[in-house]
Amino acid sequence: MLAQPSQAAFRRLLDEIGTVDAVGVEERVAKFTSRSIKKASKVKGLATAVSMVDMTTLEGKDTPGKIASLCQKALRPSEDPSVPPVAAVCVYSAMVRHAKRHVAGTAVKVASVATAFPSGQTGLRTRLAEVRAAVGDGADEIDMVINRGAYLSGDYNRVKDEICAVLEACGGSALKVILEVGELETYDSIRAASFLAMSVLRPGDFIKTSTGKTTSNATLGNTQVMIEAIRDHFLDTGIAISMKPAGGIRTAKQALHYLVAVKETLGDAWLTNARYRFGASSLLNDLLRQLEKERTGAYQAPYYFSETAESY
Amino acid sequence: MPPTTQDKRKTAPRAGSRGRAVPELIFGDLWEYDPAPETADPKLKARYDLFIGGEFTAPKAGAYFDTINPATEQKLADVALAGQADVDAAYRAAQRAFDTTWGRMPGRERAKYLYRVARLLQDRAREFAVAETLNGGKPIKESRDFDVPMAAAHFFYHAGWADKLDYVAPGRKIAPLGVVGQVIPWNFPLLMLAWKLAPALAMGNCVVIKPAETTPITALKLAEIFQQAGLPPGVVNIVTGAGETGAAVMAHPTPVKVAFTGSTEVGKVIMRSLAGTDKKMTMELGGKAANIIFDDAPLDQAVEGVVNGIFFNQGHVCCAGSRLLVHEPVADRVLAKLKNRVRVLRVGDPMDKNTDLGAINSRQQLEKIGELVDSGVKEGAEIFQPPCRLPAKGFFFRPTLFSGVTQSHRIAREEIFGPVLSILTFRTVDEAVEKANNTAYGLSAGVWTDKGSRILKLSTELKAGVIWANTFNKFDPASPFGGYKESGFGREGGRQGLLDYAKLT
Numbered sequence: 001m002l003a004q005p006s007q008a009a010f011r012r013l014l015d016e017i018g019t020v021d022a023v024g025v026e027e028r029v030a031k032f033t034s035r036s037i038k039k040a041s042k043v044k045g046l047a048t049a050v051s052m053v054d055m056t057t058l059e060g061k062d063t064p065g066k067i068a069s070l071c072q073k074a075l076r077p078s079e080d081p082s083v084p085p086v087a088a089v090c091v092y093s094a095m096v097r098h099a100k101r102h103v104a105g106t107a108v109k110v111a112s113v114a115t116a117f118p119s120g121q122t123g124l125r126t127r128l129a130e131v132r133a134a135v136g137d138g139a140d141e142i143d144m145v146i147n148r149g150a151y152l153s154g155d156y157n158r159v160k161d162e163i164c165a166v167l168e169a170c171g172g173s174a175l176k177v178i179l180e181v182g183e184l185e186t187y188d189s190i191r192a193a194s195f196l197a198m199s200v201l202r203p204g205d206f207i208k209t210s211t212g213k214t215t216s217n218a219t220l221g222n223t224q225v226m227i228e229a230i231r232d233h234f235l236d237t238g239i240a241i242s243m244k245p246a247g248g249i250r251t252a253k254q255a256l257h258y259l260v261a262v263k264e265t266l267g268d269a270w271l272t273n274a275r276y277r278f279g280a281s282s283l284l285n286d287l288l289r290q291l292e293k294e295r296t297g298a299y300q301a302p303y304y305f306s307e308t309a310e311s312y
Numbered sequence: 313m314p315p316t317t318q319d320k321r322k323t324a325p326r327a328g329s330r331g332r333a334v335p336e337l338i339f340g341d342l343w344e345y346d347p348a349p350e351t352a353d354p355k356l357k358a359r360y361d362l363f364i365g366g367e368f369t370a371p372k373a374g375a376y377f378d379t380i381n382p383a384t385e386q387k388l389a390d391v392a393l394a395g396q397a398d399v400d401a402a403y404r405a406a407q408r409a410f411d412t413t414w415g416r417m418p419g420r421e422r423a424k425y426l427y428r429v430a431r432l433l434q435d436r437a438r439e440f441a442v443a444e445t446l447n448g449g450k451p452i453k454e455s456r457d458f459d460v461p462m463a464a465a466h467f468f469y470h471a472g473w474a475d476k477l478d479y480v481a482p483g484r485k486i487a488p489l490g491v492v493g494q495v496i497p498w499n500f501p502l503l504m505l506a507w508k509l510a511p512a513l514a515m516g517n518c519v520v521i522k523p524a525e526t527t528p529i530t531a532l533k534l535a536e537i538f539q540q541a542g543l544p545p546g547v548v549n550i551v552t553g554a555g556e557t558g559a560a561v562m563a564h565p566t567p568v569k570v571a572f573t574g575s576t577e578v579g580k581v582i583m584r585s586l587a588g589t590d591k592k593m594t595m596e597l598g599g600k601a602a603n604i605i606f607d608d609a610p611l612d613q614a615v616e617g618v619v620n621g622i623f624f625n626q627g628h629v630c631c632a633g634s635r636l637l638v639h640e641p642v643a644d645r646v647l648a649k650l651k652n653r654v655r656v657l658r659v660g661d662p663m664d665k666n667t668d669l670g671a672i673n674s675r676q677q678l679e680k681i682g683e684l685v686d687s688g689v690k691e692g693a694e695i696f697q698p699p700c701r702l703p704a705k706g707f708f709f710r711p712t713l714f715s716g717v718t719q720s721h722r723i724a725r726e727e728i729f730g731p732v733l734s735i736l737t738f739r740t741v742d743e744a745v746e747k748a749n750n751t752a753y754g755l756s757a758g759v760w761t762d763k764g765s766r767i768l769k770l771s772t773e774l775k776a777g778v779i780w781a782n783t784f785n786k787f788d789p790a791s792p793f794g795g796y797k798e799s800g801f802g803r804e805g806g807r808q809g810l811l812d813y814a815k816l817t
Contacts, residue, residue, distance in 0.1 A: 020610050023782070024616055034665075036666055263656075269337070271342050
């Protein structure tokens, strides 16, 4: 019996880009976690990670006041002047203009989730309108979600066309394409979706793991599948796509493991916030806490760090 | 080459067919890892005596030899050189132990000792890992994460069998053989010791064993654990020395069985010396395993498996995947991926937790690897080595890839036992099988494909004792390991491994 059209299309896609073995990927990333990052290399790694954080607040209860305090923290994460500002603040589209007021003219960018984040389940016209509004309000970067409904039903062209449409609506703003790996489930699917997105993206655009709104988010495994896809795409076409794992990265140690994976898979050119970001909210203070520990030799209580999420 | 062409190559090192620069990854020092040395105390003694009859005993002739750290070439300890008289004494002690205690002890009592050994080894795991790395040159992460835990796992596994031996061969009566002689190699000093000792002891045999000349320390440290565990005297006797001591252990009239792991060359000598006797034998010898990558394989994971297969323990692995057979449609891509992967391997101080490739075990082995690599270059294969810095002292060798290798190259036929991969190509499934089997060896093989039926087909057609599918170098005490053809006979691990130390009636 002939395969269903959708299965045939998926098979064709995989034939072109190759499959992924889940056990093998997980063995590979386990090696990253056994790297021992100490002393100066730890300080350098932590500072690099700080500079890559997309400080995120995506809640129904976000207010201009909350955005203001987030932006202040983003600009000056620590009293220590050697600690760099973070890469961006990531907010809902309605909050872009408030965020922009605080960070305009600085190195910190404003990223906006758009396209009916996190489900993406509205008409394309509505989604594009949201993107245009965010860009109009000054968003430097747009975090879109792919149409998982279309993807899982095998309608790859629609997924690709919609990314193209959003890309056009972005104008000069960078685009981050969220695959929502938790809903794609398999590594094969994640690799295929990465290539679908990358086939239309410009250099400097991102692919991103997840929204943080489902139960399964970035892991070293799914991030490895995506950065290997980025590497293959780069070596084939010369187009360097950037990467953003998001959700689930809470500790400095985890962040260092992710950076080890970047260093040993994509190389030095991706160890910069133009090519790599962490989408996280509670990661930043753990990075700062570890930096402080390296500087003073002692761990500080959470209340010494502003905007801390932990209770005490 | 005319100078103008050379100049052009310098200014534009790599240009694609349409003049566009070929994209390349940069694996530089933007973020270097600091040294992360393991600092646990290996608790070495300055002098190690023979372990005979439960006591550390000075050799009768009073001779000692130096054992060194291959990463620094510095001496670690004096180790006793056992002569014929010492080997005689060891076998007497073993025979006495078999006749009076161990051979008569119920299996459930033997199990208690084996469990105790396994637990004590776990307790002292870090100390043993450091000792193993110091003496053998393998990276600390391997001795810490593989050698020591695996050795403990073998003792645990066989301890579990000791009171269930009636189920090893249902319907038959099972009994120990008696006294056995064993000789083990330098690539996994502690693990090979555990592979040999655990099944023999669980079954109720007593042992005289000789560790390799270059790596005797962890064996003698394990003797300390035998004392700590209260193992009855003479159940395990350890005699150290070089080839002559090994020959004395193998050729002695006392053992009813000998077991050897090492080179095919030495295995043949031993078999010749035992021809005509009624001694049982198991031989675990060399290999030249083929790792076969088909065009539908998950390539990144295949490349990872190939790297693991040949660079694990600097390639000092009898089942190392030293030949890579790649399907022609993906050969270029696999080679490019391999090169990028090998560029991030870290070669250097074995005690550094981030080291991927440590020191070659001995100067002699380093010279042998160098000689075979030279032959590969001379015979026209294309060599690739990453530009990593090697330590000034000690025995080190760069991870090496040879492409354009054919079946008749020496590097495709002879066991190199070093970090050197020979890459060949094939066009059809039959050709892959034919090439993989076109060797005197048959210890292991690997198959990489997304197609399950092909894995099953190849697992019956490849003449090798172990065949891994979409993975490589996986071991488990429950899984029998051993070879075909000149890779030896007999199995270690699992029920089959126990049978090789049992008398069935």
